[in-house]
Amino acid sequence: MASAICIITARGGSKRIPHKNIREFCGKPIIAYSIEAALASELFDEVMVSTDDEAIAAVAREYGASVPFMRSVAASDDHAATSEAVREVLDDYERIGKRFDAVCCLYPTAPFVRAPELREAFDLMREGATSVIPVTSYDYPPLRGFKIHVDGSLSYAFPEYAAMRSQDLPAMAHDCGRFYLATTDAFQSAGSFMTEKTQALWIPARFVQDIDTPEDWEVAEQKYRAMIGRDAS
Template sequence: MSAIAIITARGGSKRIPRKNIKEFCGKPIIAYSIEAAIGSGIFDEVMVSTDDEEISQIALGYGAKVPFLRSEKLSGDYATTSDVLFEVLDEYEKRGQSFDIGCCIYPTAPFITSDKLKEAGTRFRESDADSLIPVVPFSYPPQRCFVISDDKLNFKYPEYLNTRSQDLEKEYHDAGQFYFFRTKNFRKSGNLLLGNVIPMVVDEMEVQDIDNLTDWQIAELKYKLMADKTGI
């Protein structure tokens, strides 16, 4: 089955300017996603969807393809990932190329490795799933959360007040790194998170949401720890 890796990297970023190409532990952060995808050897095409010429040149320098720039209508704050994936698949089909499997990879996910992509890709190909998503357990049980109302603190789920944390069902959230999907099914549903979805559980130390500079610094510390541990 033919496969394409689509790295989504628009130019605009308000909270961290030029976030997708900001230096992270010695190189542009997008380089980690590109190198992991190429190094995995499981993709027929590794491309970057961007509206930005500088990002395009950096992506090309690290070996990705940028056969076209993202349309203006999908370059704003409200464009969805699904919209971008549809545009990429449509543009490739116009050029006579289609793919059975897609993998949407975020450009600010330096914890992605070639081995992780190979493992996920193998698991996905051997399944009948519509998509595969890396997930990470919540570090604290959401069932024991509080809410604030009228300046008072209350349990959101009082039924779990006396339940031990270890007795609560483990819950997970999206790791925000990559998504494998079958292109035919995606075209029908338009959604990567619904349908027959299988998980890939990843360690909390290999996940970091990067929304501000403090997040960035934490991510660099985590990355250095992971690099020391694994030798990447």
């Protein structure tokens, strides 16, 4: 890619885990891991943080990211999609005469991301993908899941798969919630990172953890310590 930007989206309004994006995770603010991975990859002309929070902006700059613009109120709303924040950043750069061929949206709570993973995603783009999304396996086949009705009763969500053996079900994966990568043209055309030629980047489940609750945070720290223990051995 001729030019690329990494946008780390870190609004300040976390409610379930206050100050989530700059809370200490295994010794440093969790956003630092995302910044350091992006910088270490040496893939990006710009590694920036999109935030509406001055405390987050200060931490971001401390760890080497730029914060050339503060995020608007509209793009910081609880209901604002990630793609809206990304579009706003791209528009802000366009106004100062900067345009990028590729855009990566990296989450601020992604301590498992490593520079080689980002490079692998870029390799997939060079091979013809217009976007790349890291995915992993479900703990249990979702096609065998239940719907819970208002009265507490259950029914199969997908009755057509109820009698099938697990190994015969169509393979499915879910978004890891760590980063998305696309050509800027494909992102702008699709309005999201799910583009015409989206390629999966497979991530082992042991390196994936949603961090939405304090309990999730504890599990993520345990997984992270186990991961760096393996790296050191």
